[in-house]
Amino acid sequence: MNTIVKYVALDLVRNKIVLVYTLLLATLSFSVLSIDSNTSKGLLSLLNITLLFVPIISILFATIYFFNSIEFIELLLAQPVKRTRVLLAEYTGLASALCLAYALGIGVPVLFLSPNMAAITLLVSGLLLTLCFTAMALLIFVLFKDKTKGIGAAIIIALFFSLLFDGLLLMFIYSFSDYPIDKPILGIVAFNPIDLARILMLLQLDVAVLMGYSGALFKKFLGSATGSIYAVTCMLFWVIVPLMLSRRVFKRKDL
């Protein structure tokens, strides 16, 4: 397994797109953090960039990469290696390459220019987002045979989580605003890794008080250590569940 991970990772490190992705993130974070004297605001802008770019780039790139390496995977499967091993090795290689790109692109400038708890939270939530969306890409890869369909599904998933989900949530909040919906909303939010990452980060910044102003429950629950643990755990579920599902599907898949 380690050998496969190594080869996948090496292949990706040489890949120009990962390099461009790293450079893009690094340029953005350096410029945002150095333009604004207020680092808290800089971190907020970086959060926006993370929430917008990381999911869509991770899922699209990963889907395309998995479909492109289908021949390599088939070749490997002809060898006496377990199917799940190959699949998980592919995932690990790709995820570690993308995480490395994020850590270098956002993590290094942020920890260099404003090392604090919020910066670490930004880094952690970005990395978790990368892991989530790469796992979803893997699931897409095992479910679809056709590359075009797979890419379509990836785009839809990314859009769904970054835009549509929040729209539906807002509609839900609107329609049930007469009821005590604070608690259900905390549950619903867990179904969107992007929201989880955003809330995790916001609660580290001063603006958290705006949430407290509207609903004491949000601040009280999410602001505590339990809230952070809840958000991180939910995000980890978003990594593990797609991985388990794709493992199951891939085991029985007719290649």
Next chain:
Amino acid sequence: MPKAIALLILLFVCRQANAGVIHVYPGKGRQIQNAINRSNPGDTILIQKGIYNEIDILVNKKLTITGISFPIVDGGSKGQLFVVTHDSVTITGLQIQKTGRSSLTDMAGIRLQNVQYAIVQNNKLYYNTYGIYMQNSHYCTIIDNMVSANSVDELNSGNGIHAWKSTHLLIRNNTITGHRDGIYFEFVTDSRIENNVSTKNVRYGLHFMFSHRDTYINNQFVDNGSGVAVMYSKYVDMHNNTFRHNWGDAAYAILLKEISDSKIMHNLFIKNTVGIYMEGTSRIDVRYNEFKENGWAMRVQASCDNNSFEMNNFMSNSFDVATNGTMMLSVFKNNYWDKYDGYDLDKNKIGDVPYYPVSMYSVVTEKIPTAMILYRSFLTDVMNQVEKVMPSVVPDQLKDDSPMMKSWKLK
């Protein structure tokens, strides 16, 4: 004329000659009260350095009570300390500490009761329930005092400087921390609050109720539980104050409720949850203020009318203005808004298209506070942009027709 002056001086000297000086040293029993009892009106009581354990010291003559290098008058958490019931008493240079706590009486370090022309200057008041308490007193001066306590909740604490049914007070250069309200005014008129620092109080830094024609200038209100509240008053002038970091779930820099004909000018609002909260206010001039990094710079409820907001700077606030209705009877003019992205073709430094300070998302969260969970999500950014292009939800009367292209240079 010179004769008259000479006569005046003579009279003055005579008076001075009459006044005796009584020294008080630490010892057993009620040293200070005994000294007051045997003094004559007009005497000076000099309290030497030391610790005096005394409570309920009644000052019922015109006296000057002066401490030499801050003698400590300690109430041992039992009763009140100085109760002044005669006009023209001066209390200076004392460290007055540890009054009792009672739910029947408001225990105060210095209580001025039905008096005029009292002066309380340069004292240190520590751990008292109420620091300085004025009750039906007029023309009193409270200067250079340090008032501090360590209150934790509103119920078991009192106010730093408390005034009730008084007129013509001057409160200047005091530092007040850790009380319930830093300065509390109820039915107090024609008074001035100047150069005070009010920080870390549990409730309000300054609290006004039914107090007309008062002025507060050059004060600093920092880190108070909920900022400054001005309620049910008229003709209040608020100038050159700094409101900083009144930051919490229900904190305001200024809470205005049922206020009219007042002026808020040249103030600085930094990092408050809400800069100015207005409810039922009329004819208030808000000018030359700077709002920076607040959660909401202003919340102007629809019940306000005829207020004018001119020539203010709004910078880096999460929300500029929020309101709870579509009606707006106040005027916004010539303000600088950092979120304004209009243009100025005729180069008169005034933007050519109006600015709508209420964002779509702020309307949504005002109606349904729970929607705050979506703060800073991509969806809300998109919604705000769409609304900017085609306004349909935001109150269209609330707009600045002549927004400035560059910020005002204030201060």
